[in-house]
Amino acid sequence: METGYLIGATVLATAGAVFGWYSRAEEGLGNRAFWWMVGAFICQLLFLGERGELRGQCPLNDLGEICLFLAWSLTFFYLVTGSTYRLSLLGVFTAPVVVILQLVTLTPGALEVNPQRAEVVDAWRESHAAFSVLSYGALALAAVAGVMFLILNNRLKKRQLKGGIMTGMPSVSRLVQAMARIASVGWVVLTIGVVSGLLMEEGEINAHLVVAVITWVLYAVLLGIYFVRGLPGRQLAWGLVSLFAVSLLVFGKL
Amino acid sequence: MKLVCLGLNHETAPVEVRERFALSEKKMTEEGTQLMAGSGVAETVVLSTCNRTEYYAVVEDGGVQHLEDWVCQKHDFTGSREGIFYHHEAKNAAAHLCRVASGMNSMVLGETEIFGQVKKAYRAAHESGTTSGILNKLFQRAFGVGKRVRTHTGIQEGATSVAGAAVELAEQVFGKLKGSSVMVVGAGEMSRQTAQALQSRGASSVIVTNRSFEAAEELAREIGGAAVGFDDWQNSLEKIDVLISSTGAPHYVVKPRDIEAVRRKRKFRPLIMVDIAVPRDIDPEVGEIEEVYLYDIDTLQQMANKARERRIAQLKVCEGIIEEELEKARLPGME
Numbered sequence: 139m140e141t142g143y144l145i146g147a148t149v150l151a152t153a154g155a156v157f158g159w160y161s162r163a164e165e166g167l168g169n170r171a172f173w174w175m176v177g178a179f180i181c182q183l184l185f186l187g188e189r190g191e192l193r194g195q196c197p198l199n200d201l202g203e204i205c206l207f208l209a210w211s212l213t214f215f216y217l218v219t220g221s222t223y224r225l226s227l228l229g230v231f232t233a234p235v236v237v238i239l240q241l242v243t244l245t246p247g248a249l250e251v252n253p254q255r256a257e258v259v260d261a262w263r264e265s266h267a268a269f270s271v272l273s274y275g276a277l278a279l280a281a282v283a284g285v286m287f288l289i290l291n292n293r294l295k296k297r298q299l300k301g302g303i304m305t306g307m308p309s310v311s312r313l314v315q316a317m318a319r320i321a322s323v324g325w326v327v328l329t330i331g332v333v334s335g336l337l338m339e340e341g342e343i344n345a346h347l348v349v350a351v352i353t354w355v356l357y358a359v360l361l362g363i364y365f366v367r368g369l370p371g372r373q374l375a376w377g378l379v380s381l382f383a384v385s386l387l388v389f390g391k392l
Numbered sequence: 393m394k395l396v397c398l399g400l401n402h403e404t405a406p407v408e409v410r411e412r413f414a415l416s417e418k419k420m421t422e423e424g425t426q427l428m429a430g431s432g433v434a435e436t437v438v439l440s441t442c443n444r445t446e447y448y449a450v451v452e453d454g455g456v457q458h459l460e461d462w463v464c465q466k467h468d469f470t471g472s473r474e475g476i477f478y479h480h481e482a483k484n485a486a487a488h489l490c491r492v493a494s495g496m497n498s499m500v501l502g503e504t505e506i507f508g509q510v511k512k513a514y515r516a517a518h519e520s521g522t523t524s525g526i527l528n529k530l531f532q533r534a535f536g537v538g539k540r541v542r543t544h545t546g547i548q549e550g551a552t553s554v555a556g557a558a559v560e561l562a563e564q565v566f567g568k569l570k571g572s573s574v575m576v577v578g579a580g581e582m583s584r585q586t587a588q589a590l591q592s593r594g595a596s597s598v599i600v601t602n603r604s605f606e607a608a609e610e611l612a613r614e615i616g617g618a619a620v621g622f623d624d625w626q627n628s629l630e631k632i633d634v635l636i637s638s639t640g641a642p643h644y645v646v647k648p649r650d651i652e653a654v655r656r657k658r659k660f661r662p663l664i665m666v667d668i669a670v671p672r673d674i675d676p677e678v679g680e681i682e683e684v685y686l687y688d689i690d691t692l693q694q695m696a697n698k699a700r701e702r703r704i705a706q707l708k709v710c711e712g713i714i715e716e717e718l719e720k721a722r723l724p725g726m727e
Contacts (some may be wrong), residue, residue, distance in 0.1 A: 257450070294564065295679070295685065296689065297697065299691075300550075300566065300695075302700065308565065308567065309564060309565055309566055309567035310564070310565045310566070310662050310685075311567055312567050313539045314662070324430065367656070367659070368656070368658070368659025368660040369660055370660040370682035370683045371660075371662065371682075371683060372682050372683075373682070
C-alpha cells in the first residue's frame with residue numbers, strides 16, 4: 139500500500155510540474171500546480187504515516203525515507219508560501235525537485251523492505267532528525283526561489299522581458315522578500331533541530347552535528363548580513379543556492 | 393427605417409476638422425434632440441471624443457446623406473467632404489459600433505477609455521429620450537461584445553506607449569507600485585507623462601529635479617510632487633525606487649558613482665532607472681550595478697511596438713467575436 143501512496147505522490151507532483159507550467163500565466167490559486175501539489179502532499183503524508191507506524195518512530199532511517207521526508211517538507215513549505223505570497227509559480231520550480239526526490243525513494247534498495255521497529259526511542263534524537271529535515275525543506279524552497287530570482291534577474295538585465303519563463307513570474311521585490319522569509323523560517327526550524335541534536339542522550343559531538351552547527355552559523359551570517367546591512371538580491375540568491383547545495387552534499391557524504 | 397452611422401475620426405479627418413465637429417457632453421445630447429426634430433429620424437446617439445465624432449441614427453431610406461448635410465450645416469463646415477466622413481448601414485453600422493466600443497477603432501489600439509465614453513454617450517441619449525427599440529438593443533449588445541472582446545482576447549495586453557512601457561517594467565521589478573517613490577530628472581513632457589502613469593498605478597511620492605528650478609517646481613506642482621535643486625538631487629536617491637531621466641543634456645547626468653554612493657544607505661534595494669533622453673542621460677555602466685535595472689528609450693519603444701503588434705494580431709479574433717455576437721443577437725434595423 140505504501141508504494142501506492144509513493145507512486146501517487148510522484149504522479150501528482152509530475153502533473154503539478156506539467157500543468158503548472160502551462161497554467162503559469164494564471165495568478166494565485168488559479169495556478170493548477172498548487173492543487174496537484176496538495177494531492178501529492180496528502181499521498182506523502184499517508185506514506186510517512188504508514189512508515190512511521192512500521193518503525194515506531196519518525197521515518198528517517200534510510201535514504202528513501204529521508205528523501206521522502208525532505209520532499210514532504212519542501213511541498214509543505216511550498217503550499218504555505220505559494221498561497222500566502224501568491225508565489226504560485228514557485229510550484230512549477232518546486233514540483234520537479236519533489237519528483238526527483240520521490241524517484242530516488244522509489245529506486246530499488248532506497249527503502250528497507252522490512253523496516254525494524256525501534257525498541258528505544260530518544261525524543262531528542264527524533265526531534266533533531268525531524269526538525270533538521272523539515273528545515274531543509276524550507277531551505278530547499280528558499281534555494282528554489284533563489285534560482286527563480288537568478289533567472290528573472292538575468293532576463294531583466296538582458297532586457298528579455300516577455301514570453302517563455304517570464305510569463306507569470308513574480309516581481310523581483312516579491313522574490314527577494316520570499317527568499318529572505320522562507321530562509322528565515324528554515325533557519326528557525328534548523329535551530330530547533332540543532333539544539334535537539336545537542337541534547338541527544340548519546341551526548342557525543344559527531345561529525346554530523348558539527349556540520350549541522352556550521353550550516354546553522356553560515357545561514358545565520360547570510361541572513362544577518364541581509365537584514366542588518368542589506369544585500370543585493372543576486373548575492374542573497376547565490377548565497378542561498380550555494381549554501382543549500384554544499385551543505386546537502388556534505389550531509390550526503392557523512 | 394434602418395440603422396446608420398455617420399462619422400469622422402483620426403484616420404479620416406485632420407485635427408482642424410475634428411475639432412470643428414467635436415462636442416461637449418451637453419452639446420451631444422442637444423444635437424441628438426435637434427436631429428430628432430427633423431423629419432425621417434427616429435432615434436439618435438451622438439458620440440464625441442477627442443478622436444472621433446459619430447452619429448448613430450435610425451433613419452428612413454436615403455437618410456444618411458441628409459444626415460451628413462445636416463451635420464455639416466450645423467457645424468458650418470464648407471470645406472471638401474471627400475474622404476472625411478464614413479457611412480455605415482445596418483449590420484455594418486452595428487459591427488462598427490462594436491469595434492469602437494472594443495477599442496479596435498481607437499488611435500491606441502485596444503485602449504479602454506473609449507468603452508466608458510460610448511457608455512456615457514448612450515446614457516445621455518437614453519436619458520434625453522432619443523433612443524428606443526433599435527438603438528437600445530444595439531448599444532446593450534455592443535457593451536456586451538466590448539466586454540467579451542477585452543476579456544477573451546489580448547487586445548488590451550501590454551503597454552503601447554513609452555510611459556506605459558515604463559510602468560510595465562517598474563511592475564515587473566516591484567510588483568505593485570503602491571507606496572513607491574519616483575524621481576524625475578528633467579521637467580519635459582515625457583517625464584510628466586511617465587511620472588503620471590506611475591502615479592496612476594500607485595506611486596505615492598514624486599521628486600522632480602531640473603536644471604531650471606522654476607520648471608521643476610512647476611512640474612512638481614502639476615503632479616503633486618516635490619522639487620529639489622539640480623545641485624543636490626543625488627541626496628534624494630536614497631529614498632526612491634524608480635528614476636526617470638529626460639533632460640536635454642549632451643552628456644551623462646547620472647553616473648555610476650552617484651548610485652555607488654548611496655547603495656549602502658539604500659540597503660541594496662532594487663532601483664529601476666528609465667532613460668528616455670536622446671542623447672542618453674544615464675551612463676550605461678550604471679546598469680552594471682547589481683540591484684539597478686536600467687532601460688533606455690529603445691527598450692521602451694521596442695516593448696511598445698511589440699505590444700502593438702500583439703494587439704494587431706488579435707484583431708482577427710475580435711472580428712470573429714463581433715460577427716458571432718451580432719449573428720446571435722438578430723438585432724432589429726439590420727435588414
